Amino acid sequence: MRYRTEGSEVVALHQVSLEVGAGEFVSLLGPSGCGKTTLLRIMADLQQPTSGVVKIAGKSPKEARLSQKYGIVFQSPVLYDWRTVKANITLPLEMMSIPKAERNRRADELLELVGLGNFSDRYPWQLSGGMQQRVAIARALAIRPEILLMDEPFSALDEFTRERLNEELLAIWKQIQSTVVFVTHSIPEAVFLSDRVFVLSPHPGRLSAVVDIPLPRPRTQSMRNDPEFFRLITEIRDRFEGV
Template sequence: MSLATPEIQLDQISMTYQTNDTEVLALQDVSVDIQKGEFVSLLGPSGCGKTTLLRIMADLIQPTGGEVTVDGSSAREARLAQKYGIVFQSPVLYDWRKVKQNINLPLELMGIEKKEREQRVDYLLKLVGLDDFKNKYPWQLSGGMQQRVAIARALAMEPEILLMDEPFSALDEFTRERLNEELLSIWSEVNNTVVFVTHSIPESIFLSDRVLVLSPHPGRLSAVMEIPLPRPRTKEMRNSPEFFQLITTIRNSFEGV
């Protein structure tokens, strides 16, 4: 990786939740640097703090310890500067708005001039392969197509950083693998930084430059795994000896294994 100044720096991030009768330590002293243009996955079992860490990066919640720096600024300053695009596990689309109108929504809210909005929406529809479905409503689309709309909407403001919280976890395996390939095609076009939450080891390997392995509760950085597979990634790589060796290595990196 480049030795340039990291785009995202996590310094000793910890998160403690207060319940009715006790405190729950969700994250403990997570420190990592993420370079500009890098595709990084946060990998770990359910409850290890992956989503919590992503939400801290996005300035949606505040850590109880540590600091997030984005291009030398705070996470809050990065959020206010529209540096983030976020894709959640559920597409969260408005059923009464057509596909193109859902993608257009953040541009409307930011007061972007109509002609520019239309040009940007047309570009994004082509980018995610939904140009023929722009006048459909979300309920007329498959789950995978709805997530592509959500990705296009997240990219509408041309964010420098795309944060994705298990966006394909509710899909069947065949659709999920196809959307992995489509996501990498979109990423190669947009060239932004991606932080991708998943509990799937194969998915993390196929997508990423690096995989950040979080231990079970409380979430700690258990391992940082470089993925040496060449790009562009191809579906044939999933069946290679190198791919299966990476699965084994990452599986064994979890604490207690």
């Protein structure tokens, strides 16, 4: 992926090649400016690469998007303040002309899944940041995507809330059995969540390492104190190039 700025050219991504398996939880990890969000946006058909090929379950990103293959969760929840929590979740279903009864049924199921069953009639401004992000996750899941793309969804939250939502996300993933591609700049977060971590280094953005995470599942809070957890963090930190 190349950008032209004021007569010069910036290479955001260079020769990045990777494959993600069905049902896998992987993280794109790297510092600011390494191209991890750009790579996710290319997967999501929000940006077009200047060269190379991307396939989503055998389809082009555009074909995958039009066939509702994936849901997206951004760094900011991007909720509509004038719509209730439930109405925010049902919005993509309204756009797909899903019958109202089915929209409500899915929304109720998802509210229970993300632990907000008692907040359906609240408005986003009445919720904490962590609760708003759970609403955003529920909305992304409303279309029952095969793939969930997540762009640093917890980076704006305090560490305690972030770690709790990491555990909740894994519980949700276990139930929905979707493929997850998760962007983060936090090494501990990537290790805790992932089956594999793709380490991206900047200038230009490139894939510098792929690290398997052999920690057993389900992942628990106590695992953060395990020597193997710290070993994996150290291994990934040592893999960064040009940082």
